[in-house]
Amino acid sequence: MPHFKTPKLTLPNLPYKATHSVGEFEFLELFTSKNNPNFSLLQIRFTPKDSAQIKEFFLEIKRSENTILVRFDKYSRIAPIEIIKNALEILSQMQDSILTHNLNRNTITLEYKLPFIKEINDFLDFSALFNRTCAESKRNFSNIWLEIGFGSGRHLLHNANQNPNILHIGLEIHHPSLEQVARQIGIQKLDNILILAFDARIFLELLPSNILDKIFVHFPVPWDKKPNRRIFSQAFITQSARVLKQDGHLQLRTDSLEYFTFVKELMKNFKESFKIESQKNTKETIISKYEARWLRQQKDIYNLECFALQTSKERVLDFDFIFDSAFTHKDFKPRKFIQKDYFLNLEDIFLGQKSNLLRIAFGDFNYPETRYIIQDSTLHYFRSNPLPSAINHKAHNLLKAYITKNCKESL
Structure with a gap:
């Protein structure tokens, strides 16, 4: 998967905009794990040229003693992968030294891919x-x-x-x-x-x-x-x-x-x-x-x-994924809730200059979701709400109740 390694990472002053041949990249905010200060997420927004199909995702930054690894974040992955490669390439060009990378160009151009690959939210x-x-x-x-x-x-x-x-x-x-x-x-x-x-x-x-x-x-x-x-x-x-x-x-x-x-x-x-x-x-x-x-x-x-053999009844997926209160990171601790037919796992919280980010896993045991929740002026899911299933809604309500009881902050 696309990445590069460098002995010392240089980031631009955030937020930072970079114009690319395929569109505009915005490097928005850096979030650092509260539990692991050597692990961070860099928030990026991409606006394609001649398209309103905005894509948002994170890059992972992992620091070790001698190297820093910058790569795609699998939980916010988007398609086509060239978008992530382009963001990494822009960032790699800001570095004094690159130890290794796999950002070489291939023959498949972005304009051949972007119009045909859809996101699940397009189908809602x-x-x-x-x-x-x-x-x-x-x-x-x-x-x-x-x-x-x-x-x-x-x-x-x-x-x-x-x-x-x-x-x-x-x-x-x-x-x-x-x-x-x-x-x-x-x-x-x-x-x-x-x-x-x-x-x-x-x-x-x-x-x-x-x-x-x-x-x-x-x-x-x-x-x-x-x-x-x-x-x-x-x-x-x-x-x-x-x-x-x-x-x-x-x-x-x-x-x-x-x-x-x-x-x-x-x-x-x-x-x-x-x-x-x-x-x-x-x-x-x-x-x-x-x-x-x-x-x-x-x-x-x-x-x-x-x-x-038969015609089925129509169904409406109408679930509310709104939060009633904001989230304070002071009392956050990783925690897992196991219910009869679903689970909720509070995995980590990431702290930024202006916003905070909560990463959770939840839903059905056989095909769970991992999602980010961002705390800026409001508390909301990053990029889009969870898929509107009954199981996901149960997990959301459990999370909302936990925040209200343990980590509430007035809106």
Whole structure:
């Protein structure tokens, strides 16, 4: 991941603005851990040229006896990674000496990536996103297809090329694959694909009901030793049934007989929601590089075809993530709360000249969130509120109650 090491770090007078060929970078404030004075976070805001798509993130600064490491912060990571590289490059040019770095340029330019890679918050108002995408592409999409874990993007790009009047959404948590596919979207001039790096299990929960026509899950990691990490679960199938239109199609394609059998058994609990068909060694129009490998090894390929039987009720995600009081760092201590179906972990507090920063982890045990909360003129979540799920709202209310009781400061 992008970083550089220097024997002595020189920072500009903050706040500091730097104009770059791709846009403007603002280096806003330095926050230092209360528990570890050798660890800091540098807040950065990036405004792309010819775009209103502002990105905010932190850089980590870790000090040791002889070196200082400056690198991306994984909890506020953004895509494409070139934005973070550019910020690090600007900062590295201010140093008298660089010991090591990995900021070399590659052939994938930012302008090929930025318009196609979305953030999860773009999907919270799905109707607005859909209408905007229709307007920008000058077409009214008749269907919406979702591909989970698109990898190299062969299947996703093929579908988009062959079905220009369908909106294609792709999820991929492997960032290099995400950015390579974004480059192909730009090269092929496709305007009917939206891609993002996000966990599909949470993504489905945030979508409106009866919105998708197809869901593709091709060759997911089997997780035979950690089945709790599998994409298919009771909750995933429940959400798939809700977001698919009646007669919508959920397709699993896998080379793992164990995984196929596991999902087929799960689907027996959803006889009222899905009609199930199974197939073996059917040929697809386009195959992924992994499928090509399995076919060369003469492995069997299994399909599970699931067709939605009913229309689901509409749902509204309307949760309040407001704080009633400010937060004082004087009484802060790291602490973990374990509840029946969720947790809250107060990890660290970072002190700045004008603001303070609280880092917490919370939510569902299987797919938690790590977020920053900033204390400036108000107390609020950095960049955006948590995802509007019932579990996250429970964790927020627990945090709010803890602050009111233990760390309250008048607003």
